């Protein structure tokens with residue numbers, strides 16, 4: 105009986121929260137209707153409709169860019185201290201409202217509530233970090249080597265930016281772009297993913313409360329991403345495109361951006377190697393694997409995708425990992441006892457199912473999982489496969505789901521070769537107790553980021569990004585603000 109009362113109470117809180125989430129576009133400081141059909145946002149854990157929101161048309165996209173272009177010079181001229189204080193207020197407001205954001209992310213995206221809370225912390229740190237960086241934008245000043253004059257190097261905001269975010273980290277991917285852009289003095293148009301737009305709408309309301317002036321941040325929600333984005337990207341007033349999402353869409357956007365030689369930041373897909381050496385602390389490796397693979401139900405660009413384990417410990421690693429995987433508690437993430445949520449859509453489950461079937465057809469051994477539970481919700485059981493063959497699709501493709509595929513190696517050179525045998529280069533994980541070997545791997549694995557004896561590296565103070573087809577540019581860290589700044593050099597001849 106008390107459980108019934110409790111769940112009814114949770115439900116009414118959710119209903120009240122959903123009612124407070126804006127359902128309109130945010131353009132030039134006004135909440136406005138779109139001109140298209142509504143977008144229906146659903147809960148992937150239950151399939152129920154959460155909310156219907158406005159759908160931007162091509163004209164709405166242009167209006168949002170108009171507003172960002174109009175506000176650009178006054179925001180660039182706003183003292184850095186004021187920009188910093190607005191971002192800091194946004195950080196503080198986010199702490200006050202953290203339960204709303206965590207609950208909303210769990211509802212629209214499916215991640216367990218504890219993970220949603222961690223994302224509020226992580227996402228919030230970009231506001232705090234870039235509020236601190238806003239006042240440290242500096243330049244250089246010095247004589248020419250010939251003594252003929254003075255060289256002055258300054259940093260200017262790039263101008264209006266278009267920010268496109270994915271569904272898997274609805275808050276953090278937005279703050280990771282909006283905070284450095286605003287800190288640098290740029291105005292923005294933000295387009296969240298159509299599957300999880302509610303978090304961004306609630307966040308822009310928070311930015312309004314924090315004092316962000318009209319036109320500085322504009323949000324368009326649309327299920328016509330390509331049609332609405334193309335004219336914005338082609339518009340000569342736009343100066344920067346920042347995208348986080350799949351490599352296939354990233355490539356298409358780079359091609360569009362080339363027409364106006366637009367500056368771009370691209371945070372794209374990954375195919376992370378997770379290398380376990382014979383000398384590794386296996387408990388640490390298993391704990392790292394649980395985080396690197398099962399956080400967000402495997403739906404992270406940083407997710408471990410290829411488990412490359414020394415042949416002498418592969419069986420033991422598989423056995424211990426399987427035991428831990430079997431302890432996961434699946435269900436709707438809003439229940440705090442659940443630590444394994446759904447995939448984002450049924451189509452995502454179809455993809456995982458076909459990747460697992462393909463690996464089994466190529467000779468893999470199923471250690472656990474491999475099934476699709478009855479609905480409701482887009483669930484797939486957490487899965488561990490051993491003896492995955494090199495020609496399985498999951499070795500080449502980003503799995504983006506809760507599936508471990510173990511392969512084995514004998515020599516360090518083989519581990520390096522297997523790790524680098526991919527067009528991606530976002531992150532690699534290495535587990536070894538030999539420091540020298542660890543350093544060798546850091547130098548040899550061709551990625552933008554590495555985790556040494558850990559399954560989680562993200563930090564607002566660190567430069568996040570990839571090499572090869574995992575992207576261009578870095579977000580966070582000292583580097584993050586430079587994605588939104590242009591270097592200007594002036595020569596003042598000696599008189």
Ligand code: NAD
Pocket residue numbers: 268269270271272273277295296297298329330333334348349350351353354356357370371372373374404405406502530569570574575
């Ligand atoms: P996606 O590429 O399908 O979509 C990303 C965003 O782009 C969404 O907002 C979508 O609406 C929009 N979009 C799609 N097609 C578009 C087009 N033609 N023009 C303009 N916008 C378009 O990716 P997703 O499924 O939302 O996210 C998952 C992918 O994102 C994975 O590949 C993952 O690795 C990647 N990702 C990368 C990082 C990183 O920092 N490297 C972080 C998170 C996710």
